[in-house]
Amino acid sequence: MARAQIFLPALFVVGAVALSSVFIVDEREQVLVLQFGQVKQEIRQPGLGYKIPFIQDVVRYEDRILGLQTQPLEVTLKDNRRLVVDAFTRWRITNLIDFREAVGAGGTDAAQSRLDRIVSAAIREVLGSVPSNAVLSEDRTGLMNRIRDIAKREAASLGVEVIDLRLTRTDLPEQNLAATFARMIAERQREAADEVARGNEAASRVRAAADREVVEVTSDARRQAEVIRGEADATRNGIYAEAFGQDPEFFAFTRSLTAYERALGEGNSAIVMKPDSAFFDYLKDPKGGASRQP
Known part of the structure; x- marks a missing residue:
């Protein structure tokens, strides 16, 4: 009985020690086994790992591709224009031992901070050597x-690899936006004024051409009307002359009736003339002017 009381606690202690010496490496991570801060083992494959309990520690790192969004920084370009730029970087740990020596116990957070400084310095170096139109173009x-x-070259000493980098922001500084917008508005207003002036000039030309065409068409129409009116008068006079030649008495009679109609019409209330005037020939005698002939 006494042996059982001693054996069970000892077995429990041995089991606990055995369990503490075993650890699992996930397929998404890589592991360093440290002993008093010194690297004793590097494990990059998933599965079971072993360590010395209470003496060795397991430090886990990401084996996946990580992303870094850099802090916005103000860059002076070659043409002295200033831009606020940031970038998104994809990176991964490629050498665990170099990574541990470079960042120490800070791990991924410390690596992100140092990588941010490396990328920012590279952005300043490259963009400072090109004009603004190269940065603001679609093909950069x-x-x-x-x-x-x-x-990538500078980050190699950290035991990491920069896989890709993309500029995500290239904006003007806030203090320059108002002036830039005002200049853009002024340019657009000037262009609009130029377009309005050109439109007014074109409209004036169209109106002048239309007015000239109206005058020409009206003058031609009047000329044709006068010609037609003259031809009509000539035809009318020819008809009158022909009618007078065929029957002068009838012609004189119709002319007298027309004169009576105009003289005695509305608005002509008084007529003063001699009683023996030829105007009354057809009123006194149906034969009219024939009675005056010898």
Whole structure:
């Protein structure tokens, strides 16, 4: 009985020690086994790992691709224009021992901070050597590749690899936005004024051409009307002359009736003339002017 009381606690202690010496490495991570801060083992494959209990420690690191969004920084370009720039970087740990020696116990957070400084310095170096139109153009892949290559070279000492880098922001500083917007508005207003002036000039030309065409058409119409009126008068006079030649008495009679109609019409209330005037020939005698002939 006494042996059982001693054996069970000893077995429990041995089991606890055995369990504390075993650890699991996930497929998404890589592990360093440290003994008093010194690297004793590097494990990059998933599965079971072993360590000396209470003496060795297990430090886990990401084996996946990580992302870093850099802090916005103000960059002076080659043409002295200033831009606020930031970038998104994809990176991963490639050498655990170098990584541990470079960042110490800070791990991924310390690496992110140092990598942010490396990328920012590379951005300043590359963008400071090019004009603003190269940065603000749609095709700036070459600039991003140059920044990536510089950052990749500098980050190699950290035991990490910079896989890709993309500029996510290239904006004017806040203090310059108002002046830039005002200049853009002034340019657009000037362009609008130029377009309005050109439109008014074109409208004036169209109106002048239309007025000239109206005058020409009206003058031609009047000329044609006068010609037609003259031809009509000539035809009318010819008809009158022909009618007078065929029957002068009837012609004189119709002319007298027309004169009576005009003289005695509305508005002509008084007529003063001699009683023996020829005007009354057809009123006194149906034969009219024939009675005066010898």
